[in-house]
Amino acid sequence: MSESAEHEVILANTRQWLERAVIGLNLCPFAKAVHVHGRIRYVVSKARHVDGLLEELDRELQALNEADPAVCETTLLIHPQLLQDFLDYNDFLEIAEGVVEELELDGEIQIASFHPQYQFEGTEPEDIENYSNRAPYPTLHLLRESSIERAVETFPDIAGIYERNVLTLRQLGHEGWKKLQVS
Template sequence: MSEKVVINAMRFWVDDVVIHHNFCPFARFVRHPETIHYQVCTHDNVADIMVALHSACVQLDETAEIATTLLMVPALRRFDDYLDALSLAQAMLAQWQYEGIYQLASFHPEYEFEGEAESSPSHFTNRAPYPTFHLIREADITRALKDYANPDAIFEANISRAEALGCKHLQAQLNHCIKKAQDKA
């Protein structure tokens, strides 16, 4: 699979799933105009993945025009491997002294919230076409949340929306994002 297909699938996912279903009410503001940086890490070695994550942080430091970065890591297909890398990534952000500067959100095609039934549609709020580390500026989150009296309501609304749509529909949307990207390549 080419980097172009991965990036295009993620762009379609941001538009057709995240923004369309309002899973993140802030996404449209960084998508139009495009201030999302899409980066593909083709490595399967966790050390190399961490180097790519650090480079993405440095790029955010140096490039104010980039609001947020989606670092896709297709090699982390197994959700358990992804979770191990995510745990290390969180620790590395602290070690690199980025705690409080960048927040790391996580997305994976097989994402499952601990304690939720395997068949729960809620998992789709964090499912994406490819394993992804999402770097977000903490200052942007703080600024955006000032407009929300109850930020927890966002998560609750997402779960309700996902349950209304159902797993079959949401999985079809993920698959469609990948197919559109492959057709465009």
């Protein structure tokens, strides 16, 4: 498969996950509007090492910060070649947060994390609640703080999202998740 064809498959799989799981199950009540209005930037990393991914992260954080929110509200930096092990990915998140601070974007942009093996602290690897943050590929979701603030104004029960997601996923179960065909 050519690099271009592989890139398109990765994008298609990520969009399918977003549409069927994140939006379809309403795991994030804010994702639908941004998706429908085409304000999500999808970037497939070509990095083959962590330094390359850090350079791409730096570039994407700056690009998002400079972009008009009416055109680009959020970025999904998908990195299918790197950090396949969740513990390595989790360790990398601290470094990624450091890049946000280094660029003086803390308070402006934050990073949400998604991974095929995502596991919340205190859960077992296959506990269904972990699937709320499971994506087909390791992905860094770059979000504007201002978008989060607006979302909170329209959806004041932010704290209840996690609990609602756990209930939704427990009702769906592993078989229901498999039927979504998103991983």
